Amino acid sequence: MKSQPAQDREVMIQAEHLARYYGPSPALRDITFDAYRGEIVGFLGPNGAGKTTTMRILTGYLPPTSGRASIAGFDIIEQSMEVRRHIGYLPETTPLYTDMTVWSYLDFMARLRGVANRDDAVERAMSRVNLDDRADQVIGQLSKGLRQRVGIAQAVLHDPPVVILDEPTIGLDPRQIQDVRSLIHELKGNHTVIISTHILSEAEQLCDRVLVINRGEIVAAASPEELQTQLAGAQAVRVVLAPSVQPREVEKAFADIEGVAGVASEGDGRYLVKVTANGNPRAAIAQNVVGRGWPLLEMTPIGMSLERIFLELTADADVVDESELDPDTDAGEEDGDA
Amino acid sequence: MRNLWTIARREIASYFTSPVFWVVATVFMVFSGFLFGFILNSPGQQAEMTQLLSLYSTVMLFAAPVLAMKLLAEEQRTGTLEVLMTAPVNDWQVVWGKWLGALCMFVGLMSLTLAHVAILLRYAEKGMDWGPLLASYLGLFLLGGMLLALGVFTSSLTQNQAIAAFVGIMLIMILWFLSLVSQIFPNGGWFVKTIGYIGLSDHFNNFSQGIIDSRDVIHMVTFTVGSLFLATRILESRRWR
Numbered sequence: 012m013k014s015q016p017a018q019d020r021e022v023m024i025q026a027e028h029l030a031r032y033y034g035p036s037p038a039l040r041d042i043t044f045d046a047y048r049g050e051i052v053g054f055l056g057p058n059g060a061g062k063t064t065t066m067r068i069l070t071g072y073l074p075p076t077s078g079r080a081s082i083a084g085f086d087i088i089e090q091s092m093e094v095r096r097h098i099g100y101l102p103e104t105t106p107l108y109t110d111m112t113v114w115s116y117l118d119f120m121a122r123l124r125g126v127a128n129r130d131d132a133v134e135r136a137m138s139r140v141n142l143d144d145r146a147d148q149v150i151g152q153l154s155k156g157l158r159q160r161v162g163i164a165q166a167v168l169h170d171p172p173v174v175i176l177d178e179p180t181i182g183l184d185p186r187q188i189q190d191v192r193s194l195i196h197e198l199k200g201n202h203t204v205i206i207s208t209h210i211l212s213e214a215e216q217l218c219d220r221v222l223v224i225n226r227g228e229i230v231a232a233a234s235p236e237e238l239q240t241q242l243a244g245a246q247a248v249r250v251v252l253a254p255s256v257q258p259r260e261v262e263k264a265f266a267d268i269e270g271v272a273g274v275a276s277e278g279d280g281r282y283l284v285k286v287t288a289n290g291n292p293r294a295a296i297a298q299n300v301v302g303r304g305w306p307l308l309e310m311t312p313i314g315m316s317l318e319r320i321f322l323e324l325t326a327d328a329d330v331v332d333e334s335e336l337d338p339d340t341d342a343g344e345e346d347g348d349a
Numbered sequence: 350m351r352n353l354w355t356i357a358r359r360e361i362a363s364y365f366t367s368p369v370f371w372v373v374a375t376v377f378m379v380f381s382g383f384l385f386g387f388i389l390n391s392p393g394q395q396a397e398m399t400q401l402l403s404l405y406s407t408v409m410l411f412a413a414p415v416l417a418m419k420l421l422a423e424e425q426r427t428g429t430l431e432v433l434m435t436a437p438v439n440d441w442q443v444v445w446g447k448w449l450g451a452l453c454m455f456v457g458l459m460s461l462t463l464a465h466v467a468i469l470l471r472y473a474e475k476g477m478d479w480g481p482l483l484a485s486y487l488g489l490f491l492l493g494g495m496l497l498a499l500g501v502f503t504s505s506l507t508q509n510q511a512i513a514a515f516v517g518i519m520l521i522m523i524l525w526f527l528s529l530v531s532q533i534f535p536n537g538g539w540f541v542k543t544i545g546y547i548g549l550s551d552h553f554n555n556f557s558q559g560i561i562d563s564r565d566v567i568h569m570v571t572f573t574v575g576s577l578f579l580a581t582r583i584l585e586s587r588r589w590r
Binding site (some may be wrong): 067070071073074092095096098100102104106107108110111115120122123124125167264282332 | 351352355356358359362365366367427428430431432434435436437438472547587588
């Protein structure tokens with residue numbers, strides 16, 4: 012839920028045209044986004060899309076080939092040490108020193124991060140992730156779910172304004188996944204959280220905003236609600252008028268209607284009206300058509316499932332266009348036309 | 350400095366839970382104890398601690414790379430290096446901190462040989478020749494630091510501990526035998542002399558004779574700093590690859 016308009020809130024992460032090449036092949040082409048204080052932003056995309064690379068750039072582990080980014084106002088290259096003080100990071104594999112106890116590991120990380128009140132900070136972090144009774148257990152003997160919690164505790168130990176978690180629920184059982192998700196949910200508000208995932212429902216459940224990343228580019232950015240709207244509602248409307256109506260006039264008339272993103276004539280009086288996110292111009296279109304006295308033969312919303320949006324978005328890097336619309340709806344409508 | 354010591358401390362704690370360390374420590378103690386007893390009981394043999402220390406130092410040629418092999422290789426394998434390198438710590442602090450941790454363990458191991466000194470002292474009729482002994486310990490310390498630094502360097506090259514140790518031992522062997530070049534060509538020119546200087550073995554021998562020569566100290570310190578510098582650069586290069 013977007014409680015406040017974005018411009019009123021403090022920008023914690025700013026990324027501009029980040030690109031990263033491994034040799035000649037690009038892992039990241041062009042990533043631009045902002046994240047605000049108290050927001051959970053999800054990177055959604057297939058494996059190898061560039062989610063981890065983006066996170067590594069933000070944390071200062073990898074420098075970008077081009078582009079710039081800042082965290083809490085500090086440049087990731089010029090002020091790397093400041094950036095590192097302002098982030099907590101958990102890499103995808105949850106790397107921990109398996110020979111240490113939970114307490115000694117967290118104490119070690121607190122020392123490295125220069126936390127002032129170490130014992131308090133460690134205790135607080137452990138209780139935040141419900142590990143209070145595991146202080147003296149050796150990390151190597153913990154289950155994967157518990158290790159994940161240790162990893163998250165490590166990331167929030169110093170109360171950083173930005174927390175970056177790479178695939179925090181990967182490899183966990185359903186119960187552990189729920190645990191970790193509710194943990195992340197609790198981080199909301201105090202921290203700006205970035206998580207990456209390739210699970211749609213997770214992004215929907217956790218994030219205020221979802222950035223769909225594919226082949227190193229952001230191919231869509233929307234709130235889960237907006238994605239949800241796309242799931243349930245129309246993304247486009249097919250309008251069929253009598254062929255005698257001039258396409259040019261129709262295009263002109265529809266373009267002024269609120270919620271219409273574009274009009275394409277398909278010949279034979281068929282028009283595909285693209286709808287803006289959250290827009291629902293069907294009533295206005297109908298009124299407009301009737302008002303002009305054009306014979307309206309048909310009007311059909313063309314839906315797209317979220318899975319389909321995701322698959323199509325990530326199948327190639329193009330923006331959503333007509334070819335990505337649901338062919339079933341298309342076909343059913345053709346019959347009615349005859 | 351605080352970060353350096355934080356990292357060193359973690360390394361030291363981790364050695365105590367590492368089977369590899371206990372194996373190295375046991376082998377070293379058994380070997381040095383055996384040598385000590387053997388030389389002490391040989392009739393007509395002078396009981397010289399410096400000679401013993403020089404023998405002990407040959408054990409370190411193998412032990413040091415094994416002690417150092419995990420330092421960076423293991424962090425790279427498990428990915429913990431990524432957490433270290435995104436914490437507010439400089440790369441050189443990571444490298445030097447790890448080396449310092451290993452050096453502390455090395456010093457601990459070597460201090461066990463003080464038991465041998467104590468035994469000799471108990472039975473020595475003419476007392477102890479302290480000069481060469483202290484010089485030997487100083488040499489041993491510098492040699493240990495240098496061998497461990499070479500080990501840190503080979504450990505930065507790979508994720509595989511065994512490879513790190515193997516390459517480390519090979520490197521040290523090559524450096525060791527370089528000293529022989531100047532013995533094979535005693536009348537060689539500057540080139541032979543330079544190669545001989547790079548070699549390891551002659552430098553330590555000077556210390557066991559009680560000679561603290563700045564050339565030897567510079568040699569060992571240079572190798573130490575150089576290896577750790579290279580290891581740092583290799584860590585940094587991971588960011589750019």
